[in-house]
Amino acid sequence: xxxxxxxxxxxxxxxxxxxxxxxxxxxxxxxxxxxxxxxxxxxxxxxxxxxxxxxxxxxxxxxxxxxxxxxxxxxxxxxxxxxxxxxxxxxxxxxxxxxxxxxxxxxxxxxxxxxxxxxxxxxxxxxxxxxxxxxxxxxxxxxxxxxxxxxxxxxxxxxxxxxxxxxxxxxxxxxxxxxxxxxxxxxxxxxxxxxxxxxxxxxxxxxxxxxxxxxxxxxxxxxxxxxxxxxxxxxxxxxxxxxxxxxxxxxxxxxxxxxxxxxxxxxxxxxxxxxxxxxxxxxxxxxxxxxxxxxxxxxxxxxxxxxxxxxxxxxxxxxxxxxxxxxxxxxxxxxxxxxxxxxxxxxxxxxxxxxxxxxxxxxxxxxxxxx
Amino acid sequence: xxxxxxxxxxxxxxxxxxxxxxxxxxxxxxxxxxxxxxxxxxxxxxxxxxxxxxxxxxxxxxxxxxxxxxxxxxxxxxxxxxxxxxxxxxxxxxxxxxxxxxxxxxxxxxxxxxxxxxxxxxxxxxxxxxxxxxxxxxxxxxxxxxxxxxxxxxxxxxxxxxxxxxxxxxxxxxxxxxxxxxxxxxxxxxxxxxxxxxxxxxxxxxxxxxxxxxxxxxxxxxxxxxxxxxxxxxxxxxxxxxxxxxxxxxxxxxxxxxxxxxxxxxxxxxxxxxxxxxxxx
Numbered sequence: 001x002x003x004x005x006x007x008x009x010x011x012x013x014x015x016x017x018x019x020x021x022x023x024x025x026x027x028x029x030x031x032x033x034x035x036x037x038x039x040x041x042x043x044x045x046x047x048x049x050x051x052x053x054x055x056x057x058x059x060x061x062x063x064x065x066x067x068x069x070x071x072x073x074x075x076x077x078x079x080x081x082x083x084x085x086x087x088x089x090x091x092x093x094x095x096x097x098x099x100x101x102x103x104x105x106x107x108x109x110x111x112x113x114x115x116x117x118x119x120x121x122x123x124x125x126x127x128x129x130x131x132x133x134x135x136x137x138x139x140x141x142x143x144x145x146x147x148x149x150x151x152x153x154x155x156x157x158x159x160x161x162x163x164x165x166x167x168x169x170x171x172x173x174x175x176x177x178x179x180x181x182x183x184x185x186x187x188x189x190x191x192x193x194x195x196x197x198x199x200x201x202x203x204x205x206x207x208x209x210x211x212x213x214x215x216x217x218x219x220x221x222x223x224x225x226x227x228x229x230x231x232x233x234x235x236x237x238x239x240x241x242x243x244x245x246x247x248x249x250x251x252x253x254x255x256x257x258x259x260x261x262x263x264x265x266x267x268x269x270x271x272x273x274x275x276x277x278x279x280x281x282x283x284x285x286x287x288x289x290x291x292x293x294x295x296x297x298x299x300x301x302x303x304x305x306x307x308x309x310x311x312x313x314x315x316x317x318x319x320x321x322x323x324x325x326x327x328x329x330x331x332x333x334x335x336x337x338x339x340x341x342x343x344x345x346x347x348x349x350x351x352x353x354x355x356x357x358x359x360x361x362x363x364x365x366x367x368x369x370x371x
Numbered sequence: 372x373x374x375x376x377x378x379x380x381x382x383x384x385x386x387x388x389x390x391x392x393x394x395x396x397x398x399x400x401x402x403x404x405x406x407x408x409x410x411x412x413x414x415x416x417x418x419x420x421x422x423x424x425x426x427x428x429x430x431x432x433x434x435x436x437x438x439x440x441x442x443x444x445x446x447x448x449x450x451x452x453x454x455x456x457x458x459x460x461x462x463x464x465x466x467x468x469x470x471x472x473x474x475x476x477x478x479x480x481x482x483x484x485x486x487x488x489x490x491x492x493x494x495x496x497x498x499x500x501x502x503x504x505x506x507x508x509x510x511x512x513x514x515x516x517x518x519x520x521x522x523x524x525x526x527x528x529x530x531x532x533x534x535x536x537x538x539x540x541x542x543x544x545x546x547x548x549x550x551x552x553x554x555x556x557x558x559x560x561x562x563x564x565x566x567x568x569x570x571x572x573x574x575x576x577x578x579x580x581x582x583x584x585x586x587x588x589x590x591x592x593x594x595x596x597x598x599x600x601x602x603x604x605x606x607x608x609x610x611x612x613x614x615x616x617x618x619x620x621x622x623x624x625x626x627x628x629x630x631x632x633x634x635x636x637x638x639x640x641x642x643x644x645x646x647x648x649x650x651x652x
Binding site: 058059060079080081083085086087089090091092093094095096097106107110111154158164 | 543545546548549550551552553554555556559563564567568
């Protein structure tokens with residue numbers, strides 16, 4: 001799965017990169033290119049290989065196979081210090097015995113920056129992150145949010161070629177996380193430094209990323225701008241992982257009857273656009289498919305309409321700004337996003353009408369998207 | 372005091388006082404006997420409280436027998452032992468805490484290191500005596516402070532490895548990885564990040580090694596002659612004709628003083644070190 005960015009101007013390039021721990025293949029043939037100044041988010045459930053990929057890029061983990069380039073340099077055998085990357089750790093990894101000032105100055109001192117330039121640069125970065133009044137404190141005396149800023153500052157201070165961030169927001173409480181997320185986005189666009197950001201939080205991925213790369217079991221599933229992978233997921237995993245709740249999948253089979261195409265299960269029929277047959281011709285997946293539609297693209301109706309299916313309300317969850325309605329359709333579960341004022345009775349009979357312009361078909365044997 | 376009635380409080384303190392009495396009585400006896408005259412020492416029944424205070428015993432061991440020379444020998448041996456054991460042991464512990472060797476070698480090595488301590492010294496002392504009497508590169512290790520220090524270091528390396536392993540394991544890997552990414556080498560990260568964080572543990576183990584070397588008897592007895600250490604000199608007050616109780620006790624007090632001062636100075640670190648905590652966060 002290659003993306004459109006040219007290799008020549010990529011800031012970072014993974015080429016057929018694999019990593020195995022004993023028998024376990026943590027990263028499997030990763031091909032990924034990150035453009036100069038791009039904010040790329042590596043997204044996936046825990047154990048999918050995203051952090052391992054980041055650590056290989058940082059030089060903290062050996063590469064089993066393949067090549068990693070930063071700029072034009074192959075960095076496979078280079079120690080971390082020679083790679084000119086900066087990393088923000090999930091735990092922040094501040095140096096506990098050093099003051100905030102010394103934490104920020106550490107990368108400069110270690111690289112032999114001239115003494116006179118260190119203090120002004122540290123103060124500049126501290127001002128940027130609004131931690132100027134904390135410089136004398138030890139990490140222990142800081143709040144979680146302040147520690148996070150210091151960790152960020154330590155990454156920024158020496159103008160690295162690439163920022164690596166390993167779930168930097170996951171130790172903050174929910175409110176601070178959303179706030180910091182916004183600041184991080186702003187900071188990155190101001191600094192314009194290529195950033196690779198690892199998270200399992202799809203909201204972070206959607207809001208921060210220029211492009212999202214979704215991984216699962218060491219395999220890259222899809223790369224693209226957030227909107228695109230949200231709207232056109234490559235497979236059922238991506239569709240289900242993005243969005244909360246994720247995409248609905250209704251298993252069934254396809255019927256072509258004369259000039260019409262329909263999805264069917266349990267004796268129910270849902271007519272589909274006839275244009276879809278063109279795309280389906282190349283795929284012999286008629287017998288076993290998923291009909292995929294996001295909760296916000298399902299309308300709940302009181303009466304039958306041409307393109308609707310009968311459903312029973314299983315439960316409804318009012319979230320304040322909206323109501324999630326869980327329904328039983330053809331013996332399968334389907335979630336619909338409804339207006340906050342909608343209050344269906346549990347067990348009530350309704351009709352659901354998916355927006356076919358935003359619906360997809362997936363091959364149930366390969367889980368890949370057909371339409 | 373949280374919870375517990377007044378009676379519980381009293382009982383607890385009575386028990387503590389009793390334990391303290393049992394532990395401290397020999398120390399009191401040592402000190403009090405060291406300042407008794409020869410006559411009072413042989414009094415029956417013994418006097419619990421010193422009747423005739425004298426420093427004659429101290430004069431005997433410090434001036435007449437020049438215990439300062441033995442103390443100097445002990446210091447040299449302890450410094451050599453501490454230096455070698457702490458450096459070798461902590462580097463070993465750091466390696467074992469950070470790198471996973473194949474075939475469960477980490478565990479095997481740790482266990483092997485521990486077996487060194489399982490041998491009774493009386494088993495190894497004769498082979499070492501023979502070895503130390505060999506000329507190696509033109510030198511003999513027998514009757515040298517360096518030789519004895521080396522043996523003490525060997526004996527105490529397992530102690531250092533096991534205590535320091537706990538310390539190093541408590542230091543999050545993220546910290547040295549951050550240092551590596553920030554531009555440090557492995558050795559630089561060890562020196563600038565790990566060592567300062569492990570300093571309380573290092574101090575505690577160094578003191579334990581120093582005290583153990585200072586007190587060690589059997590190896591010192593067999594492997595030295597002129598460069599005897601304090602414990603041997605103290606034991607030397609038991610002669611084939613007489614037991615010089617006064618000198619024995621005065622020598623004991625003299626030998627114990629540095630250890631007590633040392634322990635008081637660094638008890639904070641020892642407690643912290645043995646609790647294996649306090650370096651994270």
